[in-house]
Every structure is written in structure tokens, then in C-alpha cells.
Amino acid sequence: MTAALELRSVSKVYGDGPTEVQALREVNLSVEAGALVAVMGPSGSGKSTLLTIAGSLEDATTGEVLVGGLTLSGMSRNDRARLRRRAIGYVFQDFNLLAGLTAVENVALPLELDGVAARTAQAAGMEALEQLGLSDQGSRFPDQLSGGERQRVAIARAVVGDRRLLLADEPSGALDSVNGEAVMRLMRAACRRGVAGVVVTHDAQLASWADRVVFLRDGRVVDQTAPPLGPESLLEPSPSQ
């Protein structure tokens, strides 16, 4: 099966000479459709760089990035821009909603940019908002929404249309733990519908929603979790008890 996202030996260097910073070193990562992978590391470990390279917002210095089996470096600028608009959804820590657009206009924007007729795009936008329990909020502007609602709008925008890859950078941002949990439930629901998800975070509670957690240190993948045991194992008393 072709992975929805594959990083092959990806390195990223910023600057040169004495100011050179090696942000990523030979990173390999493969995410299947329907899987949610968390990349966990402290600030400065390279996790945001990994996400922007995976999302084709930035180029790797060396190595290959494949989205849906296609090599990004082999694509024209236009093809890459189309891929970003159609196949990849981004969720940022600070939501990045446009203040002058309503919730539904924000959600419909990627489709409209991609040439979908306004009416069709807005209908798809409303549908995405409904799925996230925001059917009454479509005509509100971001500053009329709570933090939790804004992040749900951002997730609706990231999954609208036929996205295959959902990339999230600290998606619970400054939300409290209950709203943070709601965000992760939505990410998992999107993955159950077949989207591949990558969330980068320093927060273990957020990461624990993922099927697999990859640990990043100084730009290197140093470890990852084993496939999860069934939760039943927690309820069996251990011999020491």
C-alpha cells in the first residue's frame, strides 16, 4: 500500500558556515491513510520544520518527500500548489483564520482558491462545519467565536473537500484540556474516514491520541512507540498488586 506521506532520509539545514543550523537529520517517516501519527519533541527539536516540509511549504535540503506516492521534488511549482490546496489540510496553533471572513467563508476559501464555484464551495463549507457541530456558527466572524469554536472552524477548513493529509502543529494551542481533547477527537474522526494525520506537539496528553508516537530530538527520530496493546490490559491487575 502506498503511504499517504513518506519522508525518506530528509535533512534540513538553515544558514551556512558558523551560523549553520541542522534542523532535521536523515528523518524517515511513513504515515498510512487512516493513521494518526504524533511527532513529539521539545522546542527546537525540529518538529515544526518536519511539518512544513511534509506539507510542501518548505523544501528539504536533502532527501525525498512523497505525498500519495508522488515525489514533491519532481513536481512543477503549479502542481505543488495544487496539491497543497487540494490534498493537504493544515491546522496551526493560532488557528490562522481570516478575521474579515465568516466561519463558512474561511472554510470554503481553499475550495474557492482552487476554482470551485462560490455556491458549491460554501455548501461544502457548511457541510464540514455541520460535521464539527458548528452548523449555527457559519455566519459568525472569528472574533465572535470562542477559542474552541475557532479551532473547530480551522479543522473544518483543513478537512473540507477531498483532503488526504491533515497536518497539525500544536493544534490545541492555548485551549484548556477539555477543548484540547475535543480537537483530538475530531482529528481521530477525520483519520477514521481515511485521512492520514500528523500532529506535532510537546504535549504527551495530546500525543497519546495518536496510533503511533515518534520522538524527535535535535532533528533526529530517536524512538517511537510500539503498536498499542488493547486498553483491556490496563484493567487486568498486575501481579504486584
Added chain:
Amino acid sequence: MTVRHALLALLSEGPKYGLQLRQEFEARTGEVWPLNVGQVYTTLQRLERDGFVESEDSAEDGPQRGFRITRDGEKELAEWLRTPPDLSSPPRDELVIKVLVALRVPGVDVHEVIQVHRRYLVELMQQWTRLKEDAAEHDLGFALVVDAELFRIDSVVRWLDAAEGRLKRASVEADAPEATTDAQSPAAMPLPRLGRRVGVRR
């Protein structure tokens, strides 16, 4: 978790039978704490001895014997709810000791030791989170129990993250050219004398 006060809390809702108390205890704690019948009756006997509950006048012990809370029992419960658990003296934390020892053992990479524990804890959190995800949304008691466990494990992961950050900074400072000769590498740091601290629990 004291079974004693949990039983008082259940009886504060109205008189109940022993068997019923056991079932309700398990249901309210998300079935995470199994309780045997013997524990329930021993605890009820002690509560009765202390005057916190009284039994109905039925002569025999058994599942059909009913219990109710007394005024003293209500007072005891109210006081217990407001008494902070003893977190003032540090527990003898095995993980802290392992990391401290790893600093001193030649040939051991303390970062690798930290990562082994971090991975294990995150895997444990994944299992708890999966339980919470699968649980019925209205099962509030269960969600609260799982949250408590997740926050507890999370605090240990955060300690590991903080420890790693501190070790990294210490080694950078030790490597810096302007560092004085007595700058300490992590391996040269003295072990705190944990054993002499008073009030070590567990």
C-alpha cells in the same frame, strides 16, 4: 483511595445493602477498582464500630442487611472531602532514583535511560486515552478516573522532559570555553542525599 469514605459517600444518598454498595462502588469508579465482598463487610463493620453507620435490625449478616449513615458519619465524610491528601513529603520515587543513578554509572547514556521511560509512559497514556475514547460519552465517573490517571502520568513525562532539558543545559555550560574549571558535567554532579530526607513515604 479509601474504601471507608467511598462507602460513606454512597450511604449519604440513602440506606443501602452491602451487595448494592459493592456494585455501586465499582460502577462509580469506572470499574477500575474492583472490590471484593469481604472488603465491603469488614469496612462496614468498622464504620459501625466507630458509630459512622448503623445497620438495620435484621439479625443476620449477609447481602440483605441494610446500612444507613449516621450524623457522625455525615460529619466524618464532610471533613474527609475537605482534608487535602498528604502530598507534603516527597514519595520515594523509583524513577527519580533511576535517573540520578544513571548519571553516575559509567558508560550509561542518561538521555537513553530517560527516553526508555518516556516511551513506556507515553504508551501507557495511549492505552488510557483509547479507553477514554471508547467509553460511553455519558460515563462521567469513568472519564474523571481516566483523566486523573492521564494527568498523573503526564506529570512524570514532564519531569523527564524538564530533567533532560536541565541536563542538556548543564552539559552545554560545562563545554563552554569560558566555563570555570570546577564547572560540573552531569556525571560529576553529586547525588542528593535522598535517604536522609525525613517523611519519605512508600
